[in-house]
C-alpha cells in the first residue's frame with residue numbers, strides 16, 4: 742500500500758464527458774480533496790469578460806498578463822450542498838462560470854501560456870499533500886505527471902452534447918442542441934491543438950469510454966481503479 746495511504750488521481754478528457762461528476766463522487770467517497778481545474782480557467786475567463794479584456798474573439802493579452810496577479814481563485818465548500826464552489830476575488834462565481842458566454846471564450850483564454858503557467862503552479866500546490874482528485878485536460882500530462890492513477894475519459898460528441906444540454910435545460914437555460922454540440926466540438930478542437938499542454942491521453946492513463954455507462958457503473962469502475970492503484 743502507498744505510504745500514508747494517499748495518492749494523486751488525475752482525471753482528464755473531453756468536454757462534458759462526465760469527468761467532474763466522477764471525480765467529485767470518488768473524492769467524496771474516499772475523503773479526498775476535489776479540484777475542478779476547468780473552473781479555474783473559467784474564472785480567469787470571467788475576469789477577462791468583467792474587465793473588458795475580450796473584444797469579440799480578441800483577448801487583450803498584455804493587459805491580462807499584467808492583471809494575472811489580481812486574479813484570486815478559491816474553492817469553498819457550500820455548507821448546504823456539501824459541494825465545492827468557485828470564488829473569484831471574494832465573490833461566489835460558481836453559476837456565472839458555467840454560462841455559455843464563458844464556455845464560448847474559455848478555450849482561447851486557456852491556450853495562453855502565461856495563463857497555463859499560473860494555473861499549473863496553483864494546482865500543483867493544491868496537490869502537494871496528495872489525497873487529491875483533480876479533473877481537467879492536462880492533469881496527467883503536465884500538472885501531475887507522476888500521479889499514481891490517471892484516467893482519460895471520452896464519449897461521442899453527440900452523447901456529451903446531449904448530457905450537457907439536459908443539464909443546462911434543467912437549470913432553465915434556453916439553448917439548442919446544435920449550439921451545445923458546436924461549443925463542445927470547438928472546445929475539443931482548440932484544447933487538442935494548442936501548443937501549450939494540449940489535451941491528450943497520458944501514455945500511462947487508463948482510457949474510459951463512458952458513452953454507454955450509467956452514472957452508477959462509472960462510479961463503480963472508478964472506485965475499482967482507485968483500489969487497484971492504492972495497492973499497486
Ligand SMILES: Nc1ncnc2c1ncn2[C@@H]1O[C@H](COP(=O)(O)OP(=O)(O)OP(=O)(O)O)[C@@H](O)[C@H]1O
Pocket residue numbers: 755756757758759760761762763779876904905908951954955956959
Ligand atoms: N454516464 C453518464 N450518463 C449520463 N449522464 C452523465 C454521465 N456522466 C456524466 N453525466 C452528466 O453529463 C453532464 C456533464 O458531466 P460533467 O460536468 O461531469 O462533465 P465534465 O467532463 O466535467 O465536463 P466539462 O469538462 O465540460 O466541465 C452532467 O450533467 C452529468 O450529470
Ligand SMILES: Nc1ccn([C@@H]2O[C@H](COP(=O)(O)O)[C@@H](O)[C@H]2O)c(=O)n1
Pocket residue numbers: 756757778779780782783847848849851852876877878879880928929932
Ligand atoms: N486542466 C484544464 C482544464 C480546463 N481547461 C480549459 O478550460 C475549459 C473549461 O473546462 P471544463 O472542464 O469546465 O469544461 C476547457 O475547455 C479547456 O479549454 C484546460 O485548458 N486545462
